[in-house]
Amino acid sequence: MYRPHLARNLRSLAFLLVFSAGVAALGILGWANHTGLPESWREAISHEMAKQGAHVKIGSLRYIPFHGVIATDLQIFSEAEHLREISRLERVVLVFDRTKLARGVIHLNKVQLNDVRLLLQVDPKDPDSEILEVTGANGTVLMPGNRRLEVRDARGKIAGIDVTLDARINGYQQGGAHKPDEAEVGKRRELLANIITELGKWHFSADEPPELRLSVEGSVNDYSSFRAKATLKVRQMEKNGHVLDECSAEADMAGDILTITSLRAKNPRGVLDGRVDYDLRGRGGRFDVSSSLEVPQLLKAWLGLPALQEVVIGGSQLLEAAGEFQLAEGKKPQIRMTGQARCESVTLRGMLFDTVEGGFSWRGGDLFLRDLRLVRPDGEATGKALLEWPQVRLALHTTLPLPVYRPFFVNHPLGAVLRDFSENAGAAVDVALEGSFDLSKPRAWAFTGTGKAQNLSYRGVPAKAAACQFSLNHHELDFYEGTAVFDYSRYSLRKAFGGASEGTASVGRIRYVRESKLVEVEAVTGTIWAAPVLRLFAPKIADSLEQYRFHQPPLLRGSGVVDVTPQGRTALEVSFRSQHSADYEFLGENLTLGTPRGKVEVRGDRVLVSGLEFEVFGGPVVARFEHANGERLSGDVSWTRLSLPALTSSYGFQVKGGGSVTGRTEFSLTGGKVQTMTGEGLLAVEKAELFSVPIFGPLTPLIGGVLNDEKAGMQRAKNAFCTFMIRDGVLVTRDFQTSTTSLSFTGDGSIDLAGRRIDMTLRMNARGLLRFITLPLRPFSGLFQFRGTGPLKDPEWQKEKFSAPPDGQNDILLTPPRATLVDEE
Secondary structure: OHHHHHHHHHHHHHHHHHHHHHHHHHHHHHHHHHHOOOHHHHHHHHHHHHHOOOEEEEEEEEEEOOOEEEEEEEEEEOOOOOOOEEEEEEEEEEEEOHHHHHOOOOOEEEEEEEEEEEEEEOOOOOOOOOEEEEEEEEEEEEEEEOOEEEEEEEEEEEOOEEEEEEEEEEOOOOOOOOOOOHHHHHHHHHHHHHHHHHHOOOEEOOOOOOEEEEEEEEEOOEEEEEEEEEEEEEEEEEEOOEEEEEEEEEEEEEOOEEEEEEEEEEEOOEEEEEEEEEEOOOOEEEEEEEEOOOHHHHHHHHHOOOOOOOEEEOOOEEEEEEEEEEOOOOOOOEEEEEEEEEEEEEEEOOEEEEEEEEEEEEEOOEEEEEEEEEEEOOEEEEEEEEEEOOEEEEEEEEOOOHHHHHHHHOOOHHHHHHHOEEEEEEEEEEEEEEEEEEOOEEEEEEEEEEEEEEEEEEOOEEEEEEEEEEEEEOOEEEEEEEEEEEEOOOOHHHHHHOOOOEEEEEEEEEEEEOOOOEEEEEEEEEEOOHHHHHHOOOHHHHHHHOOOEEOOOOEEEEEEEEEOOOOOOOEEEEEEEOOOOEEEEEOOEEEEEEEEEEEEEEEOOEEEEEEEEEEEOOEEEEEEEEEEOOOEEEEEEEEEEEEHHHHHHHOOOOOOOOOEEEEEEEEEEEOOEEEEEEEEEEEEEEOOOHHHOOOOOOHHHHHHHHOOOHHHHHOOOOOEEEEEEEEOOEEEEEEEEEEOOOOEEEEEEEEEOOOOEEEEEEEEEOOOHHHOOOOOOOOOOOEEEEEEEEEOOOOEEEEEOOOOOOOOHHHHHHOOOOOOOOOOO
């Protein structure tokens, strides 16, 4: 009875001890989880992990049944001394080898990441360096031994990108081949920092985040052994307002070489394909790219390159380029590349081009454009250019029309020249030039070349064709060895006289010198009208020459300088000769001049016509004219045996018979108004029927009446002479004289040249009548006096009481004419 009772007591005691031990174990475990496992445990685990190449420091440890050991605030260092922290984990699950753990050996098999936040410092030496933050990390890190580390299907999010990582890494081993090269490590960290900085500038779709898959293997003992592959897929990525619908990339890294084997981006406007090789050690690489995206906007948004000024691309674009680049610390990237580009529907400063295309080469900031071509429906430009900031060298051949150039030369000396041109129907331009300009110095530019044009007008003067060579810079505009075919189809002289429809001129040189403000004109020769030529560079002088109305273009030769300022330094000489007629207005009537020739000299605001010779009214005329201030006209004219009937009929008179006029006059007038005319001269009439002239015609019956002899009034006055003065448009003579076979006449009076009215007194000596000398019984016997007033065409003559003649007329009047037979000629 006793033994069974004792057995039961022992069993009860054992149960109580086991139960108490269990409760105590649970209490101890709960207390340990509450306060953390002892420091000795953390050190033991850290020591074991260090043996496997992972130098860690554990903030706290907890054991959760059926889960494992939970480590929090886990710091990872690059060396055993824990001097440089390379990453930090907030919470991980540590799984140990249970069989070894049972024998007291701590061996970490794997680390389980469950929604972990990982902080990775890019440069452990710099506490302020970039931090790479991984959130929501899940995955398994295996440590199979032999200092190997495997990451299987680890996932997390970095800067909004879903990242998947698979890795097989051999850890650093004491006494291995060599320690990691700090420079190599630094380059990788710098690359990582640049990636972090760049990722911060991008925005991705929250619904479809980018996907990045990484695969890495290698040994940290030898970074040259590292092999990595990466693939990236993105939808709706945006930077600085520029959006791409799709983007994908594939990359490999072998040792120091990072190769982006495929880079592809797409939006509604086009596609980009590229490839990049980058040497981490040498900090340089190569690339090639082909893109139909909006290149200027992409480069501005992605790379921060400045936008093209006043350029709008409305059509498709194509860029193909290949080259090299070098990244130097603290310096701008050095890029060398060649390629070609093509853009459609391009607007440059408001001018639309169908196509702009060409090849290019970029090296160290210098840009060379080759096979450049700008196309419009009305012409194109081809050429090449070299930009070596700030110098630009250019060679260009263009058939583009004039309006295209004007927006490119606003506030430029050439702009003023281009504004003076206008286009006519069928206009065309062909220009080839070479030269350079300085982008930092607006006045530093120079070009040479040749130019041809058709159907253009300059300053209102139309030309069918023109060609020349030129040398242009800020200091002078020089056009030389030129020809011009002027279009006279709408010129007033051609319309008035049915003249030639065109005229051709050769031009030795026309040069504008900016410093002196003078236009130099050399060897202008051609059968052309003078005024249109001078209107090209001296409009005011051209206006003064329009009054010389040649029926056909004369042969001109001209040289000199033209002042474009008011200083009056113009000195221009133009000689002319023509086998055709010219019209000139003199004393209110238009005169037709035959075979004119002469020389025009321009001195400031004075125009001198010298050596002028022409035929008019059947006789030669020699003249000299001078225009001053565009208003005052002065000159002298000499004429010999001009036809009296032709002369009088031009001024509205009709005479019988023939006769000629010889004379000379010096005169001046202002504004072309006859009433301002002053001057002097002489006049001689030969072999004329003077009393058939309307001025004296009414005297015929009057003379016959006072002499009581009708035949006396019918006598012919063949010759006459007088000198005259002109004041305020009134011609005054005091020594008019003429005679018949038996009568002598003297006269004085005036003619209003503007009103064409006469007021004249004529005295007659009839003493020689009837072929003998009459002896007067008193001093004035046989002397008669008449006065004529009224219009020149029809004056009224009346007999007056004889009065003493002016000085100088007595001897002429009282000397009787030589008696001749009635039929003597």
